[in-house]
Amino acid sequence: MKNNYAIFPGSFDPITLGHISIIHNSLKIFPTIIVAIGVNNNKNNMYSLTKRKELIESVFQNEQRILIKEYQILTVDFCKKNNANHIIRGVRNTQDFKYERDIALANEELDSNIKTIFIPAKKEHIFISSTIVREIITHKGDLTSFLHPQTINQIT
Template sequence: MRIAVYPGSFDPLTNGHIDVVERAVKLFDLLIVAISRNASKKPLFTVAERLDILDQVLRPFNNVQVDSFEGLTVNYAKSKNAQAIIRGLRAVSDFENEFMMALINKKLTPDIETIFLTTRAEFAFISSSAVKEAAFFGGCVQELVPQYVMDKLFQKYHEIKAAGQEGW
């Protein structure tokens, strides 16, 4: 069975992420979309909330599983018997960092490949950070994220503002 892991923070899941998923599922028998828990980042959504979002939005894909992990991506991929790690590239600026990570991963675990999928041009400008900022200030993010994600974003920001907290 050909297995790949598509790791990320997915905070939140965007149409750019979904574009990568749509293409990766055609290449592998199983695609594990996995939330990387990073203690140094302060996410907007909890891991449980992000797992719910991934589960709801990616449910139509029969060969997708959602999960979360801590630690090195290559160790997680190895524990899942994956042959590849999927990474999405939006622009040339993404490539340098992703290339360096791919080299490190290859050194750590030579039998796992990193596969880069460039996002379609209409999604190249979308980032989770930009989506969060636009949503926080009431901007329309309808073409950037699925409806379920948009609803969750506005619900979360309503809660934050009602509690008198700042930012995200």
Template sequence: MLKACIYPGTFDPITNGHVDVIKRASKLFDKVIVAVAKNDNKKPMFELNRRIEMVKIATKNIQNLEVTPFFGLLVDFAKSQGITTTIRGLRAVSDFEYELQIGYANATLWSDFETIYLMPSLENAFISSSIVRSVLSHNGDVSKLVPNEILPFLKSENVYSI
């Protein structure tokens, strides 16, 4: 097994696709750090501490996992953790182009930094946080898109009532 990796994202909210990628990474690495980005540019639906809490609840059964916030550049965070590998999820070809650009940018900032791309299972390949937020904004049923454990959080935030 490899030592450790970082799986960064806004996780706004965490989805079944995210959990799928986290489980896959946890089988490949001794330790997975899920780094929840502050990223105000994306105008998240959920506050940072709430997103961290949802990720912790959704992944509580994965033993070799740490959930932490991060701010700024991913490579700077990775250096502070002594980790040279990041995991990124790819759902479709459109994800690949964007993720490839980010991977090259990170490698330019730190030549030792590697990006590994993992695909979610087919049943989760279409799920994204933006789709979940869109369904939530129309009071739709997201119970098949997000971990059941976070449904109470969505209800307590008054974004989900089914």
């Protein structure tokens, strides 16, 4: 029997206030969230997998209901391996929703027992993306509206 775990997959390069908000909202629905750091060899990451994991761990160091794991397999296979039956996806706008919906449908085709839950971003986080954050980091801009203070301390 599956448990009530949900996974929140992503590259988290780096983890943003938007990601953190989605995780906190997910904890209102599920007793445990697995933050699943995916490895995509086609992406040029700013931070190593180890560093990304450290950044996430530092933000959630006092939260027992959040597990942080890495994976390099299909997301549905990661769900099965971890007895999770839900995938959490944050959506900021209609473009995000269309993209995520297509992935959710593909995942459902691979395993109809694993369902995707869409959680809308808070209005104050709609403009935040890791891509934008990496650009701000590169140009040494102010990160306070984008990243958790703990994350800022670790990367600056």
